[in-house]
Each structure stands twice: as C-alpha cells, then as structure tokens.
Amino acid sequence: MLDDITQAVLAREEVARYLRGGPGESQLDARERICGYLDELRTTQRYPFYRALKHPLYPILRKIDRIDEHVEVAQQATRGGRVIYISNHKSHLDYLVEPLVLDDNGVRPPIIAAGINLFGGPLGLLHRHVTGAIPIRRNAKDPAYLVTLKAYVAELLHKHDLLFYIEGGRSYSGELKTPKTGLLHAALQARGTDSVIVPVAVAYDVVLEDHILPHQAAKRRQRPFAREVAEMVRYAVGYQSRAFVTFGAPIPLTGHDPDSRREVMDLAHETRDTIGLLYKVLPTAVVAAAMRPSLTRRELEGRADVIVETLRAAGANMDVASGRDAVERGAEPLASRNIIHIERGGRYRVRERTVLRYYARTLQHLLAGSRRPSPRMH
Numbered sequence: 395m396l397d398d399i400t401q402a403v404l405a406r407e408e409v410a411r412y413l414r415g416g417p418g419e420s421q422l423d424a425r426e427r428i429c430g431y432l433d434e435l436r437t438t439q440r441y442p443f444y445r446a447l448k449h450p451l452y453p454i455l456r457k458i459d460r461i462d463e464h465v466e467v468a469q470q471a472t473r474g475g476r477v478i479y480i481s482n483h484k485s486h487l488d489y490l491v492e493p494l495v496l497d498d499n500g501v502r503p504p505i506i507a508a509g510i511n512l513f514g515g516p517l518g519l520l521h522r523h524v525t526g527a528i529p530i531r532r533n534a535k536d537p538a539y540l541v542t543l544k545a546y547v548a549e550l551l552h553k554h555d556l557l558f559y560i561e562g563g564r565s566y567s568g569e570l571k572t573p574k575t576g577l578l579h580a581a582l583q584a585r586g587t588d589s590v591i592v593p594v595a596v597a598y599d600v601v602l603e604d605h606i607l608p609h610q611a612a613k614r615r616q617r618p619f620a621r622e623v624a625e626m627v628r629y630a631v632g633y634q635s636r637a638f639v640t641f642g643a644p645i646p647l648t649g650h651d652p653d654s655r656r657e658v659m660d661l662a663h664e665t666r667d668t669i670g671l672l673y674k675v676l677p678t679a680v681v682a683a684a685m686r687p688s689l690t691r692r693e694l695e696g697r698a699d700v701i702v703e704t705l706r707a708a709g710a711n712m713d714v715a716s717g718r719d720a721v722e723r724g725a726e727p728l729a730s731r732n733i734i735h736i737e738r739g740g741r742y743r744v745r746e747r748t749v750l751r752y753y754a755r756t757l758q759h760l761l762a763g764s765r766r767p768s769p770r771m772h
Contacts, residue, residue, distance in 0.1 A: 412541060413428060428542050435546045455490065458636070461638050465641055468592055476554075478589055483560075486564075489506060492594060507559070531543075532563060543580065545583070547581065556577075556581070557594075567752065568754070569758045569759065573663060578665070589647050591647065594672070597637070597756075598636070600633070600731055632730065640673070674712075680698050688744075695720075705761070
C-alpha cells in the first residue's frame with residue numbers, strides 16, 4: 395500500500411508525464427523506475443529513538459562543545475509554519491551537531507537530505523528508520539529521478555521541516571562553495587506550506603576530517619565512505635573542538651517564482667551569502683590565514699591583527715578580538731593536530747601546508763574584499 399507522500403508525488407503533473415513512458419520505455423517500466431526511486435527516498439523519523447542516539451554517540455559527542463547562537467530564531471520560525479534549514483557543510487559531524495542543537499533547545503530536528511554514500515550498512519538503516527534522512531544521488535542525470543526527487547521533497551515539506559546543505563557535499567578546499575539549487579527549487583515547489591528558509595552556519599575550531607578533505611581535493615576524488623570512517627576514527631584520538639551553530643533571520647519563500655531560474659539562483663546566492671556572514675570566525679582560522687612558512691610570534695600576531703581588522707570591517711561574526719587573542723587560542727589546537735610546529739624559542743613553522751591552507755580558505759569569502767550586506771540575525 396502506498397503512503398500518503400508517495401501517492402501525492404505520483405499524482406503531481408510533472409511526475410505523471412514521466413509515468414506515461416517514452417521512446418523505448420513502456421508505462422509499466424516507467425512506473426517501476428519512478429516507484430523504485432520513491433522507495434529509495436522514503437524515510438521515517440522515530441523521534442524517541444532519535445533522542446536516545448545521544449547515549450551510544452556519547453564517545454564522539456563529548457569531544458564537541460556545542461554552542462548555539464540565535465537559536466530563538468528557529469524556535470519562533472517553527473511555531474509559524476514549516477522551516478527549511480539551509481546550512482554550509484564542514485564535516486560528517488554536521489549531521490549530528492546541528493540537529494542536536496535544535497533538540498537541546500526544544501525544537502524537533504528536521505528531516506536531513508544527505509548523500510547516498512552515507513546509506514550503506516548499519517548507518518543507512520539508522521538514517522532511514524531513525525534520524526529520518528533522505529538519500530540524494532548528487533550526480534544523477536536522469537530527468538525522471540530529478541523530477542521525482544524534487545516532487546518528493548515538495549510533498550515532504552507538508553509534513554516535516556527539512557535540513558539541507560547549500561553547497562551539496564562538504565567543502566574539500568575549506569572555502570564556502572557555489573550554491574546548488576536543486577533542493578531549493580524543490581522547496582519553492584511546495585506551495586501552501588508557509589515555509590521559510592532559516593540560514594544556518596556551522597563552524598569548528600578544528601574539523602575532524604581536516605587531514606582527509608584537503609588531500610581528497612588535491613587528488614580530485616572521493617574515498618569510499620567506509621575507508622573515510624576508518625580514517626576519521628584515527629584522527630578522533632585526542633580530538634576536541636567547539637562547534638558553533640549560528641541561526642540567521644528567516645528568509646520568506648513567498649514572492650519567488652520556482653519556474654524562474656534567475657529567481658531561484660538569486661535566492662540561492664542570497665542564502666549562501668547570508669550563511670557566509672553568519673559563519674563564526676574562530677582563532678584557528680585566523681592563525682591559518684596569517685601563517686607563513688616561518689614566523690616569530692610577534693610577526694604572526696601582527697599579521698593576524700590585520701586579518702582581524704579586515705574581518706571586523708566586513709561585518710563578520712567574530713570570536714576573535716585581536717591578533718594576540720587569535721594566536722593565544724588558535725595556535726595550540728593547530729599544533730596538537732601537527733598542522734604547525736611551535737618551537738621553544740617562540741617561532742612558528744608550517745608542518746602540513748595543505749591542511750593549513752584548508753583552514754585559511756574558510757575565511758576566503760570574507761576576505762575577498764567585495765562589499766556585502768549585513769547578516770540577517772534576528
């Protein structure tokens with residue numbers, strides 16, 4: 395028996411066109427293909443089990459100090475209608491950290507759109523039957539799949555809030571990537587839901603995969619997820635970080651035409667730019683941006699001072715007061731990850747240039763020099 399969302403998707407005009415089949419494909423084959431996609435997308439969030447996940451995940455969650463900013467925005471937005479949380483994507487930990495920040499503050503976590511590579515084995519069962527995540531084939535070209543996915547998301551928004559990542563996957567280079575529009579377009583097609591976008595920025599002092607992601611970018615390929623998990627376990631030894639989750643003022647969906655590619659793209663860039671200004675500027679990133687192959691502490695503090703003043707003038711969301719503050723709080727975490735080396739005489743040297751560059755690039759969108767509007771807070 396078909397569930398309500400599946401029935402609604404199959405009844406949508408844009409999906410019905412593909413159900414009729416086409417050259418070389420019968421109606422029966424077309425229906426089986428689209429129903430197969432819907433079976434793949436179907437998910438269930440079991441909230442009591444979801445909350446219980448904190449206990450088995452404690453060994454990793456205790457390494458992360460979750461800090462929320464302006465979470466009252468989410469609390470108020472969920473009282474008024476459906477909410478589409480759109481975030482940047484730094485780490486696989488985002489899937490845990492951001493929903494748990496909402497849950498910590500009495501907001502039911504949303505359904506998450508995640509890459510299909512995360513749905514193998516036990517983790518896939520957890521996503522599909524507990525957390526309520528939907529698998530996304532990011533590189534899919536089949537028009538029938540793309541139409542079905544967008545229709546499914548549009549219907550899902552009548553019953554659930556949604557979280558997805560504006561960049562698609564994680565940033566391998568560290569910089570804030572160009573926005574993807576597919577799921578945003580789907581959200582605009584969910585008419586009659588009174589939905590709003592709540593932009594979210596997540597930032598870590600140190601990213602668990604910091605030694606993995608930059609090297610994947612250099613090799614231009616993605617490791618199998620199982621292998622990456624094994625590497626993450628290795629780099630989790632001694633890992634400790636703050637995770638800042640910052641919520642911005644709601645962006646209404648009303649007034650945007652889903653059939654206008656320009657309007658969808660403009661909305662995507664507005665959301666991405668807002669996320670960029672909400673992104674917390676942390677000491678580790680400032681130190682990384684200021685570093686050169688070899689610097690004295692005084693030289694490093696001086697260079698960091700210039701960066702801090704530039705970021706402050708750009709309206710960035712600062713956690714750093716000065717160059718000295720950045721070095722005092724940011725150098726040691728980088729040294730503990732073997733990214734830089736601090737000599738006894740107070741000289742700072744680069745050890746892992748590729749990883750250091752990854753952290754420096756997290757501020758690239760703020761240091762680019764273009765003038766941007768102030769971030770939407772509350």
